[in-house]
Amino acid sequence: MHMADALISPAVGGAIWAATAGLIAYSSKKVTEGLDDSKVPLMGVLGAFIFAAQMINFTIPATGSSGHLGGGMILAILLGPSAAFLTIASVLTVQALFFADGGLLALGCNIFNLGFWPCFVAYPFIFKRIVNGQSSQGRIFAGAMLASVAALQLGAFSVVLQTLFSGISELPFATFVLMMQPIHLAIGVVEGFVTAAVVGFVWKARPEIVTPASHPAPIDRAALRPVLIGLLTCAVITGAAFSWFASANPDGLEWSMFKTSGHEELENRDGIHASLRDLQEKTAFLPDYGFKADGEEPEGEAESPPSWPAVDAGTSVAGLVGGALTLFMAVLIGLILKRRGNNAK
Amino acid sequence: MLLPAGFLFLFYGCFTMFKIDSNLFDIGRMDTLATGDTPLHHLDPRAKLITTLVFIVAVVSFGKYEVSAMIPFFIFPLVQIAYGDLPLTYLLRKVMIVSPFAIFVGIFNPLLDREILFHFGSIGISGGWVSYLSILMRFTLTVMAALTLIALTGFNTVCLALEKLAVPKPFVVQLLFLYRYIFVLTDEAARLMRARSLRVFESKGMGFKPFASMVGHLLLRTLDRAQRIHLAMCCRGFEGHIPILRPMRFGIREVIYVAAWTMVFTLLRFYNLPMKLGLFITGLFT
Amino acid sequence: MSHHTIDGKDLHYIYPDGTIGLNGISFHIGHGESVALVGANGAGKSTLLMHLNGCLTATQGELSIGGYPVIAKNLKVVRRSVGMVFQDPDDQLFMPTVFDDVAFGPLNLGFPVAEVERKVTQALETVGVPHLCKRPPFKLSGGEKRAVAIASVLSMSPDILVMDEPSSSLDPRARRRLIELLKTFEHTKIIATHDLDMAMDLCQRTIVLHGGRITADGPTREIFQNDALLADSGLEKPLRMQNCPQCGNPCTDETKDQVHSHVHDHAHVHGNVPHDH
Structure with a gap:
């Protein structure tokens, strides 16, 4: 475990x-x-x-x-x-x-x-x-x-x-x-x-x-x-x-609150939610991140995922292409360094 | 839902039980790697330790659906492996073998989170698969970072760095002692097992009674050994304090190393490089 | 402490569970002497060794090292002058690296760092393994471990060396090297061993223990020729003093040269053949 x-x-x-x-x-x-x-x-x-x-x-x-x-x-x-x-x-x-x-x-x-x-x-x-x-x-x-x-x-x-x-x-x-x-x-x-x-x-x-x-x-x-x-x-x-720190970023603890709010344990959820979203909107950076909380809130069932981050197809294709390229470059840099290291010996 | 989950967990339980012996022998290999002679090996261990911790925090701080922004982080372990002259395939294999927990728990994400997050061509990708990919990515990155740290530094040196970073001395001494005697005791256990397997002819597993007495014997031997070690320590003037001489120097090279990587991590954490690049490239074609 | 002597007077020791460890032992070991302590398992060898540096305290009788009685007040002085090499080097080498291990004693004694480093280098050079300095102990061979264990004691510059089975689990060559090394030491030495051949090489004097008592104390050669005594104490003649394995004739160091160069045509040298026990 x-x-x-x-x-x-x-x-x-x-x-x-x-x-x-x-x-x-x-x-x-x-x-x-x-x-x-x-x-x-x-x-x-x-x-x-x-x-x-x-x-x-x-x-x-x-x-x-x-x-x-x-x-x-x-x-x-x-x-x-x-x-x-x-x-x-x-x-x-x-x-x-x-x-x-x-x-x-x-x-x-x-x-x-x-x-x-x-x-x-x-x-x-x-x-x-x-x-x-x-x-x-x-x-x-x-x-x-x-x-x-x-x-x-x-x-x-x-x-x-x-x-x-x-x-x-x-x-x-x-x-x-x-x-x-x-x-x-x-x-x-x-x-x-x-x-x-x-x-x-x-x-x-x-x-x-x-x-x-x-x-x-x-x-x-x-x-x-x-x-x-x-x-x-x-x-x-x-x-x-x-959690203060994390809620300054659009992820982390805030998300867990988000998730648990689907259950009955967490009372007063609207309050927490609202204030969290508030905080997040105020502190959100990189608006082009496709991350800003603009989806509607999931309520009731635990299983439904929140609709943020609202990723549209365009950005995700870009993400895939860019990701593959970065990975390729990282590996390339590694290989070059390795080659150089071997030659130096 | 519950039933297959239960089986998966049972499988996971069995799996972890067999892990230990096959893994132990790898420790020696990792220590040999740490005796390398590259500039990275000679860097003050504190610098490497701090950088690794910053790296791990940066990686795990990503949102659960984040995949692409994490990719550039591979640069850190890869550069370390290249500069430190470490065997990439060996380390990758280690990453693959270890820690099934993330994979087992993570596998529920695609099952539970079926909402389509975006379409890739005609195939709908659900949020669960994205977050699962994200989990695996985090896992690979953090594990690789920890492994390269050990392979570049060696366990004992990491411990001594911990001490200089104000980790309580008794805990550091405990780590050093544990590490020193892992090999001695696993050898002893292996001898016990061999002696038994020579006398047991069917390849059946061990019953509970012989098992308990074997572990009990091992424990008694261990306690005796602890006593002898204590005697040996007393004979050389031990009075509760373990002296270790290990001058370390956190010089300008170390400062630059930590600062540079921290800057890179910060930049990559807040600035989605692959996305920008991808947007730029897809922009060229549309 | 100019006299590296050991004096035991009527030492008795009874273990907490009632087992008798020592049952009235008296002896004197003089400056620079090299003494073998032999006896069957359970004869009391290890118990006696444990007394020599105060790990155990006699329930009755007196023990003094260099004139200091071995009591709690003098333990520091005593432990500094008695270097104890344990049977299993894995018990003795508990630090992360060879350097740390050899430095452990001097650091505990409070030497300044530069002095400690000098002592470590010197000790490792004495036993011939300065190159192992940075290695972790679990990566050493049996012989290397033994050498480092000895160095870890030498670095404290003891006057008296006490060793428990130093040649056990060594291969023949490592054993031979160890014997040659120990020959060069001028310390007062006490070596508890089953390796009677090594005892012959290193010690002029032998003390035989049996059932917690001294059954013989005298020149090594004489004792090993006393078959009855050896048999009573659960011991066996050293191999080189036993009959020649090929001709069956008795063969002692005095006779071997003539006997073997003249009578036998098979060429083998007794006494220098390393035996592993």
Whole structure:
């Protein structure tokens, strides 16, 4: 459930990145403050372990498909929230840079979706509550299962919201939710089984590794609350700043408003719409762009696309011809440079 | 509508699960590329990182139906590939293989958004196809930018640049450690898998129990290794701080590089070059 | 710290799970001595090594390095004078590049940058791999990794070198090169190893451990000729001291020249044949 740059608007990507950056800073501070410097190599090696463990697959009975360790929950259990969050963030960063899983703008979303929920929500409020310092095979299983499912459900829902608010994908909210949640329920259950089995295995072999992580003073909620509030404020402010910025351009967040307005969730839509359109008309630049909002507003159904940008056939042919030419020139420049580089050697 | 969507997603799920091993071995190749000796390789990593980020923001800030205006942006990755002496086909292949998410989610656009946006000859092009094309274009551009950044700079150097750009040190150290041990641990996992496959004769997949114990063993070994590394660090005076010496110089060349590209991106972002060109050319014929 | 000596008095160590690691060990290692530490798996070699730089602290008994007791207060001094080379170079080389790894110690010791760079260059030149400076560790061969691991310790200018299985997983040529390299070091050396042939090449003195105790401590050659002792300690004679594989006659360094040049017509040289263990 990796988000991708292609599906995300700068406003959403930027806002979530701000929240993620805040979480990274907070976790880094926590990890530095924790006096246990043996965590430094432990986090690194466990991050690598996630990659290695994902090479090992098992067959899910009666489905013919296979499952493997996702990793978020197990890291939270072994390392505690802050260290686990940094580790997950590092794993996703490597994936984004090398496997191009998602991309750099969407990386913020991915870290948030796959890191925040398991580390700061599912682990402290579900796993720890259930295991509650008295490890047993049954409690570990229940805790790991519920926490994994919850973390993945929340993560999947975040993907839906981020995609929706970005407004690049055409998928309506309800369809997307109905697709994402059940599939991630299945993935969550598999993840829960795997996490429970592996944690149980380690717990039997070396109880001290699992127990202390679930033992020490329950997560400092007094300290977490200001952080959460801070993050929220931060996200809202950047979101607002970005949406102002985005609405200065004829795209981005404004579009998502446009789209969601088809649903019943967003009340007072005329107000928002009108003011947005107002703003856009005032700030629209490059009038020959064929972009200015002059179409009629779509209302009611979610599926009907707005009629702006009103592209007429003439401009689109021009766009195609010009596009092909530019592409050709770009490739040509590249080839010439390459040839020159080779000759220079 | 829901049913095929569900199947597509299931397929996507299976697909991602097999990805990891085939992809891992590419990391080494990317690092080798980064040891190249072109002026671009020698540029301060911060300059390359900042330029790439500006590029990505510029690309994703386009409207959802925008296609033609994005095309000139290919100039950035292509110039980097040419000047950096990178293998174009290899990078393109990587772009093709990776990240099916955009392609899978994007494919719903043509299905859902059927309103005809314009006619091309007698064929009506729906908004969905245009926005899908736009998604694929964004995807290719952003992924290519990220890949060329790594291929020109190397992962470790990008991390050190991050540190100089005020990313918290523990996170940077975490990235470096992770990267250092990916190979060591995937080797270990591969050994475990090989040892098992030598003893299992039918080519059936692994059951859950052996799977869990194999991953568990791998985890125990990993924990032991972490302990040994910590000892080795302590023996060499580690007290919680990782010192890294890596002088970087953000000189006039870097300033020019970042400024020039930023100007190009800004220009291309607000001025639809292909459209102008196309209008000019179609104008010649009418 | 002018005397690079190690003194252990009645060292005991019991692991948290109750396993006995050391069970009353006393020894003295003098300045510049080169000592092999041999014993079967689980004999206590690694446990003892861990004590030498304070990674483990004896539950009973006293250990001092260069006159400083190994206690928390002296750890910095002790770790600076004892350079520890781990068995798996992948555990020791954790930094992004060879340079960073070799510089890690000196930087932690607080040397100025120019001095650190000088030390790194010097250490890499000593082990013969200055060209690897910018490479990431995962791209090195086994022998190169070992060399860099040693350099990462040498750069801290230790007085005492402690090595755990330095010749393990090296190919014959890399092993030979390592032995030649170690011969040139004037440090006090303690080498824990199963490679008894290497021990013969490098160490005049050998300490045999068995079940957490010292079962023998003396000149290497004498110890390796004591079949009963070796058998009791779960060891085997070094290959070069075993009978000639072709004629079955005993063959020691003293006799090999005459025996083989006169009695046998097959030409092979004992003692210089590299063996991989």
